[in-house]
Amino acid sequence: MKLAILGGAGRMGQMLLESAKAMGLNVVAVTEQPTHPLIGKPVSNGLFYQATWPKEADTVIDFTFHTCITENLANAVKYRQAYVLGTTGLNEAELTAVEEASKQIPICFAPNFSLGINLLLELVQRAASVLDTSYDIEITEMHHRHKKDAPSGTALGLAQAAAAGRQVVLDEVACYGRHGIVGERPVGEIGLHALRGGSVVGDHTVLFAADEERVELTHKASSRVAFAKGALKAALWLQGRAPGHYTMRHVLGFAE
DSSP states (O other): OEEEEETTTSHHHHHHHHHHHHTTOEEEEEEOOTTOTTTTSBOSTTOBEESSOOTTOSEEEEOSOGGGHHHHHHHHHHTTOEEEEOOOOOOHHHHHHHHHHTTTSEEEEOSOOOHHHHHHHHHHHHHHHHSOTTSEEEEEEEEOTTOOSSSOHHHHHHHHHHHHHHTOOHHHHEEEOOOSOOOSOOTTOEEEEEEEOTTOOEEEEEEEEOSSOEEEEEEEESOTHHHHHHHHHHHHHHTTOOSEEEOHHHHTTSOO
């Protein structure tokens, strides 16, 4: 596998580089924005940060900002490259671009590549299918002060898993934070709440609260290495796959 890392100077880009080296993977290109001060500077092993598209790669990993996604996807399609996408906060047009590109190249798109989080998604869906609406569902997430989107893509994924377990449409039952006199909590509502501060890598809790008991499912990431390893595992899994929109559920064998 000839691997390229987009946005290699960022926090996730650096973790991907370190993890790829530890796993013995062949990174052939590392990109950044044309105006980035590291363009032309050495990365390692003879690589330099580049602003041009890494057409020599057969697989790219993208954790860049969502506004770059449409152009990046077009380039990946042009050069028939497998694509691992970990960027969150995509708008409707960008999500549509992912779907269209997946008809021509294999794409693994996940709100979170941590193996633990993807297990949590399965547990949340199962719990929501077993615990009826007498159990109120609330989701809290906390990240570092630099995170730009809220709620996190992972929190949205957890909410979607809960909605799937309840067989409801998330947009019809979601509540994104509360302020003022909002009245009693509607039956079946799924609440999402975002906290920001410090250097927290990522904490997520899904709470099922009934009158008699509470069930809490929690994941806490102590290092971005967990996300990097999962993304690299997805990149390896994509090798030789047919075009399609895959998730970590496919990578982990939860879906066919």
